[in-house]
Amino acid sequence: MKPLDERxxxxxxxxxxxxERLAHFWHKSKIKPESAVPNLKEPALRMPxxxxxxxxxxxxxxxxxxDEVMLAPPALLAEKLRANELDAALVSITEALFHxxxxxxxxxxxxxxxxxxxxxxxxRLPLDQITTVHCDTASLTSVNLLRVLLAERGHHPTFIPLAxxxxxxxxxxxLLIGDPAITFLxxxxxxxxxxxxxxxxxxxxxxxFVYAVWALRRERHTEALRKTLRDAKTSGLAHLAEIVERRRxxxxxxxxxxxxxxxxxxLGDAEKRxxxxxxxxxxxxxxxxxxxPNYVA
Numbered sequence: 001m002k003p004l005d006e007r008x009x010x011x012x013x014x015x016x017x018x019x020e021r022l023a024h025f026w027h028k029s030k031i032k033p034e035s036a037v038p039n040l041k042e043p044a045l046r047m048p049x050x051x052x053x054x055x056x057x058x059x060x061x062x063x064x065x066x067d068e069v070m071l072a073p074p075a076l077l078a079e080k081l082r083a084n085e086l087d088a089a090l091v092s093i094t095e096a097l098f099h100x101x102x103x104x105x106x107x108x109x110x111x112x113x114x115x116x117x118x119x120x121x122x123x124r125l126p127l128d129q130i131t132t133v134h135c136d137t138a139s140l141t142s143v144n145l146l147r148v149l150l151a152e153r154g155h156h157p158t159f160i161p162l163a164x165x166x167x168x169x170x171x172x173x174x175l176l177i178g179d180p181a182i183t184f185l186x187x188x189x190x191x192x193x194x195x196x197x198x199x200x201x202x203x204x205x206x207x208x209f210v211y212a213v214w215a216l217r218r219e220r221h222t223e224a225l226r227k228t229l230r231d232a233k234t235s236g237l238a239h240l241a242e243i244v245e246r247r248r249x250x251x252x253x254x255x256x257x258x259x260x261x262x263x264x265x266x267l268g269d270a271e272k273r274x275x276x277x278x279x280x281x282x283x284x285x286x287x288x289x290x291x292x293p294n295y296v297a
Contacts, residue, residue: 050225051077051089053212055178056249057110057118057263058090060236061214063243065228073138073178074212087220088229092141096215097279097290105214105226106295108233109267111274113208116198117262118181121146123173124191128155134162135175141211142177145197148281149204179249182258186250198262207274213267216296226296233265267295 051070052062062069070077070086078095080086081102090110096102112119119142123130127150135143143159150157157173168174168184176184185194201209214229236243244255264271279290 049086049088050229051080051086051091053077053090053178055118056182056247056255056258057178058212059243059247060240060259060265061090061108061110061229061233063232063236063239065232075138075140078140078215081215081217084217084220086217088214088216088225090212091215092139093210093213093275093278094141094144096213096293097282098287100291101218102215102294103218103221103296104267104293105216105229106297107267108214108229108265109210109271110212111208111210111264111266111271112198112202112262113264113270114199114202115196115262116209116211117185117196117258118179119145119177119197119211120181120185121173121175121195121197122168122184122189122192123195124193125172127153127195130155130157130173132158132160133173133175134168134171135159136165136177136180137161139177139211142175142197144282144287145201145209145278146175148278148285149197149200151285152204152281182250182254186254201274205274205277207277208264208271209278210267210271210275213293218294221296237265 049070050065050068051072052058053074054071070080072080074090074092074095077086077089078091081089081091081095082099088105093109096104119139121133130150133146135146137143147159162168162171162174162176165176165180165184168176169189198209201207216226240259244252244259247255249255250258275293279292283290
């Protein structure tokens, strides 16, 4: 059986050109990227071909590189990386776990040590009564995280793609990620219980969860590229207050709390232990082929 991410990807991504799918992502998410990130098309990069996600949480990792990085949802970045259209991309960790041929840049991740705020299951029924979950397929790591957390509780609902974000409030159980998730969370939806997956993972394992990493195409990355990405993180965290001020998503207080606490950017020993636990559970609950991360400095 194919991994869950491939089945969801095949059922939710059309054969339309990548540019058309990217435009559709911006439209259906109702994000106005021009208010925060002006680069919506693949630029003429002065450095190797690099892609990142358009969400607020990635801003500190691409500080100073905004005009040189292609922005796209993680599922599309993974597709381009696999097709050798990118040399490096900030992708869902499952891309590196389910596909060979990548190295993982050590020391950098999008992670959480508890409540993450932007990855959650919104549900109107008790967890043990949920039979179907509509999933935002922009990040397939989140789909697999939800799957293993529910499976550990003995629940095995059907996962299907969420066709449109505007339909989220009509579903009994919906998995949302990224900026659209934050928008949903901050709106009034009293009929829903929010199950924050970062908090749920930490409560279950006592460990951080790693959502995304810099995946580097093996034999395509250089020390110069790796240093550029490491320096961008260092600069981004040093200028976090500036990023909070100049970004325009949501409000300043939320941006400060989200970027300064809910999201963590290290890939250290604790994060690697959390990742090892995730790999263990993916194998336990049906993932047939998994590749151990190969970390490079």
